[in-house]
Amino acid sequence: MVQARVTGSAANCPACGVASHRVHSRYVRRLAEAAIGGRPTVPKLRVQRFRCSTTECPRATFTEQVEGLTFR
Numbered sequence: 001m002v003q004a005r006v007t008g009s010a011a012n013c014p015a016c017g018v019a020s021h022r023v024h025s026r027y028v029r030r031l032a033e034a035a036i037g038g039r040p041t042v043p044k045l046r047v048q049r050f051r052c053s054t055t056e057c058p059r060a061t062f063t064e065q066v067e068g069l070t071f072r
Contacts, residue, residue, distance in 0.1 A: 005046035
């Protein structure tokens with residue numbers, strides 16, 4: 001098992017693009033299993049869910065994404 005966490009303090013809302021610093025919650029995502037050094041691994045990533053700070057935005061909350069690693 002490999003565990004990691006994102007350390008960013010803000011993320012951009014995917015709907016309106018505005019940066020938010022308001023953390024709603026945190027949780028662990030289990031990523032696709034991979035082989036590292038020929039051994040099977042289970043990557044787990046702790047991410048944050050943010051509240052969008054734009055009142056007109058249709059998304060109330062969103063999860064930060066790690067470019068090249070996670071996606072919606």
